[in-house]
Every structure is written in C-alpha cells, then in structure tokens.
Amino acid sequence: xxxxxxxxxxxxxxxxxxxxxxxxxxxxxxxxxxxxxxxxxxxxxxxxxxxxxxxxxxxxxxxxxxxxxxxxxxxxxxxxxxxxxxxxxxxxxxxxxxxxxxxxxxxxxxxxxxxxxxxxxxxx
Amino acid sequence: xxxxxxxxxxxxxxxxxxxxxxxxxxxxxxxxxxxxxxxxxxxxxxxxxxxxxxxxxxxxxxxxxxxxxxxxxxxxxxxxxxxxxxxxxxxxxxxxxxxxxxxxxxxxxxxxxxxxxxxxxxxxxxxxxxxxxxxxxxxxxxxxxxxxxxxxxxxxxxxxxxxxxxxxxxxxxxxxxxxxxxxxxxxxxxxxxxxxxxxxxxxxxxxxxxxxxxxxxxxxxxxxxxxxxxxxxxxxxxxxxxxxxxxxxxxxxxxxxxxxxxxxxxxxxxxxxxxxxxxxxxxxxxxxxxxxxxxxxxxxxxxxxxxxxxxxxxxxxxx
Numbered sequence: 214x215x216x217x218x219x220x221x222x223x224x225x226x227x228x229x230x231x232x233x234x235x236x237x238x239x240x241x242x243x244x245x246x247x248x249x250x251x252x253x254x255x256x257x258x259x260x261x262x263x264x265x266x267x268x269x270x271x272x273x274x275x276x277x278x279x280x281x282x283x284x285x286x287x288x289x290x291x292x293x294x295x296x297x298x299x300x301x302x303x304x305x306x307x308x309x310x311x312x313x314x315x316x317x318x319x320x321x322x323x324x325x326x327x328x329x330x331x332x333x334x335x336x337x
Numbered sequence: 338x339x340x341x342x343x344x345x346x347x348x349x350x351x352x353x354x355x356x357x358x359x360x361x362x363x364x365x366x367x368x369x370x371x372x373x374x375x376x377x378x379x380x381x382x383x384x385x386x387x388x389x390x391x392x393x394x395x396x397x398x399x400x401x402x403x404x405x406x407x408x409x410x411x412x413x414x415x416x417x418x419x420x421x422x423x424x425x426x427x428x429x430x431x432x433x434x435x436x437x438x439x440x441x442x443x444x445x446x447x448x449x450x451x452x453x454x455x456x457x458x459x460x461x462x463x464x465x466x467x468x469x470x471x472x473x474x475x476x477x478x479x480x481x482x483x484x485x486x487x488x489x490x491x492x493x494x495x496x497x498x499x500x501x502x503x504x505x506x507x508x509x510x511x512x513x514x515x516x517x518x519x520x521x522x523x524x525x526x527x528x529x530x531x532x533x534x535x536x537x538x539x540x541x542x543x544x545x546x547x548x549x550x551x552x553x554x555x556x557x558x559x560x561x562x563x564x565x566x567x568x569x570x571x572x573x574x575x576x577x578x579x580x581x582x583x584x585x586x587x588x589x590x591x592x593x594x595x596x597x598x599x600x601x602x603x604x605x606x607x608x609x610x611x612x613x614x615x616x617x618x619x620x621x622x623x624x625x626x627x628x629x630x631x632x633x634x635x636x637x638x639x640x641x642x643x644x645x646x647x648x649x650x651x652x653x654x655x656x
Contacts, residue, residue, distance in 0.1 A: 234352065234445065241355050248348045277391055281346050281420060284442035 223290055225320075226327040231287030232335055239335035245286065246328050252282065253321075260298070260317075264310045272310060273299050283321070286328060294320040338456060339363045341382070343373035343400070344389040344418065349441070353387065353418075356445055357452075370395025377415075378407045385455055387439075387448075390419035390430065398433030405434035412462050414455035418443060479553040481531055482538035487560075490552025494562050495613050497550070498605060507606040509571040511561035512620040513541070513578065516597045516632040518557035529589040533596055536587040544581045545574070559598075560617075568604050575602045575635040583633055597633035599624055608640050 235241045256279050263271035276298030283291035294317040301313055340362045344350040347368070354366045365383060367373050371394040376382050386404075388397040395403070397417045404413050417430045417438040430438050436458070437451055477489040485493065494510065501508040515537055522530040534557065541551050541559060554560040563574055579598055586593035601624030603616055623638035630636065 234442070236356070236359060236445065238355070241352070244355075245348055245352060248351060252347055274391075277420065278346055281441055282348050284420075285346075285349050285352055 224327075225288060225290060225323055226331060227287040227289060228331050228334060229287075231328075231331055234285065234287060235335065237335050239332055242332050242335050246325075246332065249282070249286065249328065250325070253279075256282070257318075260314065264314045267305075267307055267310065269301060269303075269310075272301060272313075276301075279317075283324075286324075288321070288324060291317070291321045291324060338385060339365065339383040340385040340387065340452070341365045341367065341373060341376050342387045343367045343370060343392060343397070345369060345392045346389070349389070353443075353448075356448065357387075360449055360452075362452075369393045370397065370400045374400045374403045377404045377413055380411075382408070382413075384411060384413050384459055385452065386413060386415045387452075388415060388417055388435075389441075390417055390421055390426075398430055398435065401430075401434035412459065414459055416451060416455065479538075482535055482553050484538050484542070484559070485550060485552035487552065487554055490550060490554065490560050490562070491613065493550045493552070494560070494617075497562055497564055498613060498616070501605050502610055506565055507568060507604060509563040509566040509568075509574070509605070510603045510616060510620045511559075511563065511575050511578065512554065512601040512603075512617070512624045513559045513561065513598045514600075514624055514628070515557040515582075516599055516628075521594060521596075525589065525591040525594065529591040529594065532589040533587050533594060537582055537596060537598065540581040541578055544578045566604075568606055571602055571604055572635060572637060575600045579633065579635055599627035599632045600635045601625070601627055601638060602635055603638040607638070 231242070235245065256275055260272065260275040260279065263275055276295045280292050280295035280299055283295055294313075297313050298317055301309060303309065338361075340357055342350060342353045342357065342364060343366075344353065345368050350366050350368065354364050357364050362385075365376055367376065370388070370392040373386065373388060373392075374395055377386055377400070386400075388400050390397040392400075397419070401415050401417070404415065414437075415435050417435045418441050419426065419430065419438055420441045421427075421430075427438060436455065439448060439451060477486060478484065479486045484490075494508075497508050500506070515533065518530065518533070521533055538551070538553070538559070541561065545551060545561060545563065548564055550562040550564075552560045561578065563571065566574060579600055583595075583597045586595045601620045601622070603620040603623060605616070608616060608619065619638045619640075623636045627634050627636040
C-alpha cells in the first residue's frame with residue numbers, strides 16, 4: 214500500500230495553542246467564544262459588503278481585524294486566509310477579491326463547533 | 338501595578354485583560370486610541386501601556402506621540418501590539434515613542450516577560466527621581482532643622498518682594514535670633530544646642546500660616562517671610578512667634594531649657610522699593626535693638642527716609 218507524502222492538514226483549531234492562550238481556563242474560553250459569536254458575524258458581514266463594493270481599503274481593514282481575532286483563537290488556517298484578504302492590492306480585480314473571500318469562508322466554516330468542543334477540554 | 342490596554346478587537350482585549358489580571362495587574366481596558374491617550378495623559382494615569390497598532394480615532398503610534406508630548410514629568414512605558422512585522426513598521430513604532438513592541442497574537446509568557454522589563458525600567462526611573470528629589474531637598478534645606486536653607490529663603494524673599502512691589506502689596510520680614518544660644522552650646526553641649534534649634538524651628542513653623550516661609554538664616558538666626566501680611570498684624574505675628582518659643586522650655590537630653598528669641602520686624606510697605614540686602618540689613622538693625630532692649634522682645638525697623646523718596650539708582654526690581 215502506498216503512503217502519502219503530504220503532511221496531514223492543519224487542524225481548524227490548534228487546541229493546545231488555544232488552551233495555552235487562555236491558561237486552560239474554561240470560563241475565559243466560554244467568554245471569548247461568546248464575544249466571537251457576536252463579533253465574527255459582524256466582521257464577516259462587513260467583509261462581504263466591502264468585497265461587494267470593491268472597497269479594497271475596507272477589505273484590508275476587516276481582514277486585519279479578523280486576522281487578529283482568529284489568531285488569538287489558535288485558528289492558524291482562518292488567520293492565514295484573513296492575511297490573504299489583508300494583503301490584496303488591486304481593487305479592480307473583483308475576481309481576486311471574491312476568490313479570497315470564498316477561500317476565507319471555506320476556512321472558517323466549521324470553526325464555531327470546533328471552538329466549542331475546546332471548552333470541554335479546558336479545566337472547568 | 339496599573340496597566341492600560343487598548344485594542345479595538347473585543348476578543349483580543351478581553352484575552353489580554355484576563356491574562357494580565359491573572360498576573361496581578363490592575364487593568365484599564367479601552368477600545369480606541371483616543372481614550373487610551375486620555376487615560377495615559379492624566380497626571381495619575383497608568384505608567385504602563387499595551388497599545389494595539391491599528392485602532393480607530395488614534396492609532397498606537399499616534400497615542401505614543403501624544404503621550405510623549407503631553408506627559409513629560411512622568412515616564413510611561415508603552416508597548417505596541419502589532420501584526421505588522423516589517424522592519425520599517427518596527428522602526429516607525431519605536432520612533433513614535435514606543436519602548437517596545439510585541440507581535441500579535443501575543444505569546445503569554447513573552448508578554449509577561451516584556452512587561453516585567455518595563456516594570457524594571459519604571460522602578461529604576463522611580464529610584465532616580467527619588468534620588469533627584471532627595472538631592473534637591475538637601476540642596477535647599479537645612480539638614481538640622483529641615484527649614485529652608487539660607488539660599489532658598491533668600492530666593493523666596495526676593496521673589497515675594499518682587500511680587501509685592503508689582504501688586505502693591507505688603508511683605509513682612511522677621512529676623513529672629515535665639516538669645517544666649519552660645520551659652521547653651523558652651524554649658525550643655527552641642528547635642529542639647531541642636532535640640533534647641535530643632536524645637537525652635539518647629540515652633541516657628543507651627544506659628545505661621547501655611548503660605549509663609551521660614552528659613553534658617555545663620556547659626557541661631559531665623560528668617561521669616563510673611564506674605565501679604567497686613568501692617569497692623571505684623572507685630573502681633575512676631576509676638577506670637579516670640580511667645581511660642583518663650584512660653585514653654587525646650588525639652589533636651591540635658592533637661593528643660595528656657596529659650597527666648599529677639600525679633601527684628603520690617604514691613605516692605607514702610608520701606609518702599611529697596612534691594613533685599615538693604616532690607617535685611619535694616620531688619621538686622623531692628624533685631625540688634627531688640628537685643629539691646631533686654632532680649633526676648635520684638636522691635637520694628639523704622640525707615641530713615643520716607644518711602645518712595647529714593648535715589649533713582651535704587652528704583653529697580655530687587656535682586
């Protein structure tokens with residue numbers, strides 16, 4: 214049987230990193246997830262609007278905010294996708310904006326359940 | 338230790354806040370740069386700050402610039418939190434007045450270590466300020482009595498007289514000398530003599546208003562500057578000081594010692610515009626008269642010429 218040389222895909226949430234960030238504090242993690250549930254949809258909405266309008270400045274700004282938020286939650290894949298949005302340079306390239314948005318959305322699809330699963334792993 | 342954290346990302350702000358609280362910091366958390374600058378520029382504001390780079394209203398570097406411009410007396414240690422990693426960004430952040438920077442997402446251990454570095458710097462600054470204030474105190478105060486020393490009391494007198502002439506007010510100078518002080522030193526020793534001087538100084542300070550000045554002018558000579566003292570009150574105030582010293586003997590290791598003081602009084606209103614040295618000389622003449630009158634009394638300096646009839650050369654601000 215042939216073995217694949219590709220490394221295993223990076224997890225959506227790096228649990229060990231996230232728990233270290235919150236010092237294994239389940240209560241704090243729950244609090245952060247509650248903030249995330251409010252802030253993330255708001256930022257995502259702003260991002261979609263900026264992409265729809267071809268407003269590169271707002272795409273970069275929202276990408277920057279999302280990058281910080283996701284990085285703090287140990288979600289390197291989501292943060293990397295946000296960096297792609299932050300670094301877009303050509304507002305006339307609507308296809309590139311939409312593609313970067315679609316990639317970002319695909320990277321954060323299952324994020325919330327993954328985060329909630331982490332709470333159980335933290336000390337309560 | 339109080340610390341201010343500023344970040345427009347609520348999640349990042351809460352994570353920082355909890356991390357720092359757990360480490361014993363008293364945290365003030367704000368979500369924009371304007372509020373951060375307001376807190377940090379207050380005279381009792383936090384002296385340690387973690388500032389996100391990208392923030393609404395005022396970004397992290399702008400906060401640093403504003404704090405450096407407005408809060409010069411006290412040093413604030415500011416750390417920029419940034420996901421900007423280029424050398425140019427780092428240089429820009431540090432040039433704005435930041436002391437350090439941390440790349441986001443922060444590593445909790447690195448964050449704590451860098452803040453401890455900031456604390457060490459602030460503690461060092463505190464020690465330097467304390468040493469400077471201590472040196473300033475020593476340079477301006479008499480070590481035995483804690484009163485203003487001759488240099489400072491003379492400066493204060495000059496300043497007060499200038500103000501008096503400008504505002505057409507009145508300053509009263511009291512020159513007091515402890516009677517027979519040499520006998521105390523010679524018969525009871527210098528330790529008892531020092532105790533006498535310390536107690537005399539304490540009683541003099543207790544006898545004047547908080548905005549009057551008391552200084553040690555010489556060995557057992559004291560200079561009091563009574564600001565805005567009405568001419569009708571000046572002898573009364575001098576008498577109060579004399580009585581405060583004479584009424585109760587000073588307790589020393591050699592037992593209670595009766596102490597008295599002779600006082601020369603001079604009112605700037607009686608003498609008009611004259612150099613400080615001349616006024617002090619006249620106060621000294623009045624003090625000599627008090628000594629000649631049997632000591633333990635107050636004498637007023639009387640002008641030789643009417644006020645405001647002065648040679649032109651003297652009509653200038655006193656030195």
